[in-house]
Amino acid sequence: MRYPAFLQRVADLADVQPARVLTFSINGQMVSAREDETILTVARENGIAIPTLCHLDGLSERGACRICIVEITGSPKLSPACVTLARQDMEVITNSERVMDYRRKILELLFAERNHVCSVCVSNGHCDLQALTIELGMTHVHYEYLHSKHVVDASHDRFSVDHNRCVLCQRCVRVCDEIEGAHTWDVMSRGYLSTVITDLNQPWGESSTCTGCGKCVQVCPTGALSEKGKSISEMTKKRQFLPYLKMMRGEEKT
């Protein structure tokens, strides 16, 4: 908002005031937070685990997967912890039966929507999606599989994308835009037809924006993005680089 000149200086000063500190509870435990912190951040600061899939330290939040949903007393709907800000006196519950049940259902829907065949996947054994099945106690998919038709694009010299294994977390979209600055990835279409694309849906190998840095491959939680010619044991992903890159650029929040 633009104030008259004589008030603007006051308004500018107000903007740099430190954020307000507020208190609320998570699972009955009192916690304090800055007003610009999310429930997920505060929970993790206090050693309370909330499972996530699309969240990755060092990238902006997207709220794409909804695995981190929590209950807030007084609200009938469940809220994603990664994009919900802390509020004074709110009561958050992260592990009720209802929450766990919906998390499992969301996970099952991810499996029903695409064709995740773990036994023949390059990420078998080091996949965030697969790890969640154990963490959330998912034993099988209660829904009918969609048997959706997805392709593999191996046109890039060094990488390939297998859309059968994509969970639309958009980590690739964000890392390529926010860290590499190339913005090669985007999402096309809506709902279950959504697909990640390179440039204007051209084959990755023909992309004029991709620098070949491989950051998207490293952050992909599943085997959707992989390096060609790497065996399962070699294709472990290195995510630790992200917070460091941000820190080097002085972008890390203090």
Place this chain on the structure above:
Amino acid sequence: MNRLRLATAWLDGCSGCHMSLLDIDEKLVELSEKIELVYSPLVDFKVIPENIDVALIEGAVSSEADREEIFILRARSAILVSFGDCAVTANVPGMRNKFSLEDTLSRSYVENATLGKCIPLDNVPKLLEYAKPVHEYVKVDYFLPGCPPPAGVILSTLTDLLNGRLPAIEGKTRFGA
């Protein structure tokens, strides 16, 4: 002591799950004193018997014969276990599901064949449009994921069932294991 009447079935799978069952190694001797294998690809019974206590089902339901077998097994078994990823998720056999049945058959028997190019129709069970997990057809009591499930987990599941305990499977095996 009554022995546990165990059946195992081999639908659309690679038999790897049965191999993992045999991988229990020397513990098999101990186990064999407590179970009676009443129907299985490992023994030579042609007909599915009545009164099965536990049935382990390997493989996806892929053909009309699989579908028939699974309905009978369900009706005659007290406890039915989806044994391995193919039974639990359709896994590798399910990879044909995104193609039409016609395309799948013609790829296997015509396009990639050098001799006798023709799709076999006589004396083979008809393939269903989709290879599906067992629980999409019948009620499944326990799910034992893994490709194959590790021998130790198969043993502990059978031991739990033998002792009248609910099998504790969660966290011991996973999809693709």
